[in-house]
Amino acid sequence: MKKTILPMLLLSAIVLSMMGFEMVSNLPATEPVPQGKKEAVDNGIGPIKSVKLGKIDQDLVDQGNSIFYSKCYLCHDVDETKLAPPLRGVAKKQTPVFIMNYLLNTVEMQEKDATIKALMEQFPNVPKMPDQQLTKDQARSVLEFLRTIE
Ligand code: HEC
Numbered sequence: 001m002k003k004t005i006l007p008m009l010l011l012s013a014i015v016l017s018m019m020g021f022e023m024v025s026n027l028p029a030t031e032p033v034p035q036g037k038k039e040a041v042d043n044g045i046g047p048i049k050s051v052k053l054g055k056i057d058q059d060l061v062d063q064g065n066s067i068f069y070s071k072c073y074l075c076h077d078v079d080e081t082k083l084a085p086p087l088r089g090v091a092k093k094q095t096p097v098f099i100m101n102y103l104l105n106t107v108e109m110q111e112k113d114a115t116i117k118a119l120m121e122q123f124p125n126v127p128k129m130p131d132q133q134l135t136k137d138q139a140r141s142v143l144e145f146l147r148t149i150e
Pocket residue numbers: 067068071072073074075076083084085090093094099102103110116119120123126127128129130132142
């Protein structure tokens with residue numbers, strides 16, 4: 001018996017869904033999805049709520065590049081782990097809003113943001129990333145530079 005029931009159910013599910021029925025949404029919601037289990041996007045904590053990304057803006061990249069080498073390179077390289085994680089790919093891994101918030105609101109995120117707290121645990125012997133006192137425009141240019149090293 002068991003052997004035939006499952007394929008039958010699957011088949012009827014497929015047929016029904018082809019007919020426009022949404023099996024899943026018709027099921028009674030027995031248990032609410034626990035909040036923590038959702039793949040929540042971490043946008044960090046800070047003044048930035050959204051960032052518009054367009055085509056790479058080379059002027060911005062140049063500004064971000066020089067900020068990177070004067071203020072970040074002490075700890076971060078593009079590919080190698082120096083004191084801190086290499087930053088290649090970070091603009092894919094984290095959202096633009098997250099990155100700008102971390103640059104602009106470093107200390108509060110170190111205290112409260114789960115992603116940053118977990119990351120800090122991986123670098124226990126490194127001095128905390130200092131707040132670099134960047135302006136919004138400077139942080140935006142650093143983000144543009146980081147987009148070129150995805
Ligand atoms: C004193 C060393 C130091 C300096 C200077 C520094 N950082 Fe960091 N940074 C760290 C450490 C350590 C971490 C990992 C722990 C944490 O998140 O605080 C980190 C984490 C990050 C992250 C999160 C990485 C990830 O994988 O999500 C970003 C983005 C970042 N730094 C960007 C920058 C930028 C941009 C600058 C320059 C404006 C900078 N940092 C300057 C030490 C530093």
